[in-house]
Amino acid sequence: MPQPPQPPLWQSAREQARLLADALRTPSHAPTPVLASAKNRWLRKLPYLVALAAVGALLPVTMTVLAQDYGMADAGARALAVAQTAPLLLALTRPLQAWWIVFAADVIGGAALIGADHVAGNSWPWPPTVVIGYLVLMAFLGLRESRRTLVGVWLATGAASVLFELIRSDLSDGIWVLMIVLSAVVLVVTGALRERGEVQRRLAAQETISEAERARRTLLEERTRIARELHDVVAHHMSVITVQADSAPYRIAGLPPEAREEFGAIAVSARESLTEMRRLLSVLRSEDADGELAPQPGISRVQQLVEATVRAGVPAELSLSVGASPVPQTVDLSAYRIVQEALANVVRHAPGAVTRISLTSDGTHLTVVVVNGPADPANPPGPPLESVGTGHGLVGMRERVRLTGGTLDTGPLPDGGFRVAARLPLTTPPPPASNPTSTSMEDDE
Template sequence: MASPPARRARLRPLARLARALVASAWTGRAGPPHPRPRWLAPRTPGFLSLLPFRTIDLVLIADLVLAFVLFRAVQALLSSDTAHLATPLDEGEIVFIAAASSLPLALRDRWPLMAWRLAAVLIPWGIATRGQDLEAVFSADAVIMYLLVVYAVAVRCERHITIGVWMISVAALWVLGIQSGPNLPGVTFIGIAMVTVTVLLGYNIQARRTAAGRLAEEERRSERALAGQAVLEERARIARELHDVVAHHMSVIAIQAEAVPLKARGDARSLEEGLGEIRTLSLAAMTEMRRVLGVLRDGDGRTDTAPQPGLGRLEELAATARSAGLTVTLRLGGDLLDLPTAVSLSAYRIVQESLSNAMRHAPGSAVTVKISRSGDELNIHVEDDGGDRAAAEAAKAGRGKHTGHGLIGMRERAAMLGGSVWAGPVGKGFAVTAILPIMEEA
């Protein structure tokens, strides 16, 4: 005696078969229609703009036209042949038989499974109404209508429902072939083959459409992920640019605010000049921050470095640092005005951050900025002498414990271009060395 698991394993195919038959005959539902290609659903012309629909469904129109043609053709054929029958058909029976061959076709686009169920009932009913020859089931109108309805089911329904529809169709054709005697077995096999080919064709198209839909959904997900990544990258760029701008200008402003009262010593004119200089630096910082935000959020697809400062503004940068008490010496070599925009911006920001660090950690120090171009590389070296000994010791301690976001930003900028940055104490002072590859922009 087989164990319960073994019995369940043997009964599982039968359960699946029963599920397919029940779903196709009663409980199953068709899936949503696939979007029409534009050539099958053109927009409504302007002179028909008052209609409640915006597109013209050519497939539905074709179904309705074909259903009407079949209805009229069957009606005309039966009206001309009924006088030769032993039991003539009345007008109501003729209309019913014609409707049985056309109504499912009119419904197949919106309700394919219901249209098939209706066809499965109306075709035998129409045969019984004719009441003379089983060959009527294989008439051209019935074949056209049934194959189109089965195709709609295979395209829109789940696989188990399609299998159930195929099995019921094959069983019905087989029974009709047996009851018809020896005259129709060959035609029955042809009918079974036609239904099978139609089901396979419809299912193949459904599988391709499903795969295309999944691919489109994956592409949409990928686009959303890339959009999210772009947002994060933009935030990182904004944070990096704003850090460089704010750190430099705020350092200068803070030093100026502390130095102005000491220099003025009660002199109103000197105090006014010092405050005016602080105001000028503040306005410059605000202007540059607006420029940074405007470029980074530009929707025209331009690069985020195009309007940003470059090495052409080094003298201006050095003058700002000198106003904060540093002694800045620029030593430039090679053609620095013909650099790619991204390289020039990154070099400017590295020098700017190095000067800001000197203002904070080595006030009053002498800073040497060396920039030279050698082949396809740009070499940057910024070194301060440490200023006051106490300030230099504090700077060393602070830099040894925490590199800060400025040095991290320098390294990120260099890495973005494929370069490198080294930073660390040199004697009493501190030095930053960067090597940036010079790569022409595409």
């Protein structure tokens, strides 16, 4: 005859009992020392000192108490004392296994003391030495095992205490209640400390991951911005090529048919390249990128940038000596962005600092130098400017210098100021190496 279905409450209780039994059988951690992950050296050694002190003090005292106060035979007292105290050394790395040994020894000891000569008038079923050793073991357990394991240990302790009380309540002096309460307190406190440490470690790991992701996102954002600006630069030249190729047969008389076909093919290829670049730009350009359709700035707008910085409360001086040498559009834009980011850092991190900006050209390289002194303590940070920068600081400078094939040097000065120096080639740069830029400090963003 089929059995009636069990009530859901009973099934839930059985499942919880099974989980508790599994938790008591299987440790929730590898056999590593208690507090092994602590940063403080003395804190890592503390469990060893506690275990050695507990075993060294409790072992002889337990032997004496069992033999003299309770009248147990010497051999039995020695064996029981060793079983109840020595496993505390094992608890340094395997507290759950040590608890099984100590708990079994304590239960056997409680049962053996029922027939002892002088048990009346003494604490039973747990002698005071048993309570002290058991609480030390609870502390080791709470610092290592999971919450479910701790609940199982406490329930087993309470069940054994109640069982002894039911068997011989006339011998009990109420120490079983003290055992249950104190073990619960120790498990709760040490378990809370363990969980707090785990939460702090997870938060630290998450912060490390978040910082790495933030740096990666900053780099990707700046590269995307450079790609958009590079499109504007290249698109201009491609448009000129298209117009020149289309108009060549009309501007140059006597062109052979082969040359006309070649110019036509060049114009078609240029138009196809422009179409592909516009498709790429539609992916890179975000919908909320205000001002990205405006003409790209260059060295000619550095003076306006410096004037805006002066209005923000930063005394800045500009020395501009570029000469008549043509400046490639990518270098022109990169030089402006480098000055922009350098001045933005001054406004944010060194308000009121005297700043000198220098742009010089020797015909082959453009040198950009921005040097600021220490911040003026009496000058608060200035208000945001229209040209405060992309917000990517030295990361953006490195990427722009890498684009042009130049070099970048940044670092603090002895007087507390900061220096940014970039050297950008005015000719076609060679293929970039794996790390063409050299910097002396990390981004201060």
